Amino acid sequence: MKKKKAFMLSLLLVVTLVFVGCSQVNNNLSEPNNTNSGEESTSKPAEETIKITAYMSSFGDDPKETELYKLWKEKMEAYIGKKLDIEWIYVNSDDYPEKVKLTLASGDTPDIMSGVKDAEVMFQFGNQGSLLDIAPYLDEYAPNYKAYLESTKFSDKSMYTPEGKMFFFGDGFRNDTGLAGSAYPALYRFDVFQKHNIKVPENWDEFYDAAVKLKELYPDSYPVNSQEWPKFIDALALSNHTKSDIYWNGEKYVYGPTEESFKEGLMYIRKLYDEKLLDPEFLSQSQDQLKAKVTTGKSFMLPLAWAGWWEQYSVPDQGVSWGAAVNPKNEKYGDQWVLGPALLGHTIYANYGVMVSKNTKYPELIVKMLDYQYSDEMIDLMHWGVEGKTYQVVDGKKEFINKNGDWQEKKDLNGDGTTRQGFVFAPQNYSTDYIAYKKVQFFAKGQFEEMRPQEGMGKFTNSETAIAPYEQAPVIRLSKEDEAKKSQIMTAVQTYMDENIYKFLLGERDLSEWDAFKKELSEIGDYQSIVDMMNAQVSK
Incomplete structure (x- = not known):
């Protein structure tokens, strides 16, 4: 009897505790905690x-x-x-x-x-x-x-x-646009080209013909000019599939300035210079000096330039209107490479x-x-x-x-x-980088169209062939000793190369001495040993 009574008391205690507990839970759900209003309940584990x-x-x-x-x-x-x-x-x-x-x-x-x-x-x-x-x-x-x-x-x-x-x-x-655009097209003064019905160049032969025509029309001008950077020689290197340094050609590393295609580019620039179609100060002028010329009818053609400059070169209230086009190509080498492709x-x-x-x-x-x-x-x-x-x-x-x-x-x-x-x-x-550029008159395939420069460069070049091999080259990791050797040799070689390239372009040295120049270059420094060293690293 005592056991039965004790059991009944225990059962009553359990039921009471459960009821109280449930009531407390219900109260907590229905009544917010006033000391923690607007915040999570303190009963929830804190987030780490x-x-x-x-x-x-x-x-x-x-x-x-x-x-x-x-x-x-x-x-x-x-x-x-x-x-x-x-x-x-x-x-x-x-x-x-x-x-x-x-x-x-x-x-x-x-x-x-x-x-x-x-x-x-x-x-x-x-x-x-x-x-x-x-x-x-x-x-x-x-x-x-x-x-x-x-x-x-x-x-x-x-x-x-x-x-x-x-x-x-x-x-x-x-780059999810599908286009290998570039911010470095050619720039032309379109109002002058349209006024005289001159074809906007698509290759270097047409570029030369346009320069000759403009010189006839404006004898006091130098129709062709170039920015401090990128340089005129860069435009020819891109179209001739070379470079003014060691570069990856898709199969191996080579030294561009000793290639025949690089020499051909120098010969073209020298021709423009000798015929007074190219501004004689194209290697030394500042950006401000160039701007003064292109806004006052002294120059009309830039084969390679940063796209944003077209707006600063244009003077709408004076009828000066610059626009963009794909850089001239060398038909001998096919589609031109573009500078800084996406x-x-x-x-x-x-x-x-x-x-x-x-x-x-x-x-x-x-x-x-x-x-x-x-x-x-x-x-x-x-x-x-x-x-x-x-x-x-x-x-x-x-x-x-x-x-x-x-x-x-x-x-x-x-x-x-x-x-x-x-x-x-x-x-x-x-896609968000280039869209911030203003639209410009862009010439391609015989017509003018308003678009952003990068869109034009992407739309009217072949994305598969416009990207130079060196844009996706194997990176060479040289030892500290080999890196020092490369720096010592190539600094001397590049300095001598730059000095003589300017001489060739300005008529201070004749291009008939090109082979002699290459021999001198190898004597200044064994650049081929550096090229060989880099290719050996690739093959490892």
């Missing part, structure tokens, strides 16, 4: 916060103060499932290369650091143990970056050490990028974060911004919103035009 330090190259305003930074941080935190407490250390881009070397040498390295242009510096400190080898993390934590590597020619040689180590995320570049697809450049400290507490997490910057989602955010605020979709294509022509919408989201977001250097995006 990761604290890291980022040492970045700075190009403009403080990114942390922009709306785009807040969006970037939100997406990054959602992707990794953790909160981020980032200490950002920004260094002016001009000072950064030297300061980051001191930081790396100190041994007290931040978790994440901007890369530098000289990849050898990153390989050096990586081999010394300052940087994380990210290669073992690629398969599991970096699918986006790995896809970039796999679509980049010679990435196995340019991004890895001989032992298979990788010490930095390379500089990414996305490589197609997803590409990695073996420079800049981002480094990770060997001492970081979170290698997997940081590799995952850096990889996310190579995703289409993050690239679109960082370069296009927010739909409805900075861009809109028209006929299935993104277009920036620029109501007043001052790009205020982009500035409101991301500060000034040079501000770089995220872990610098994050991948670049070609």
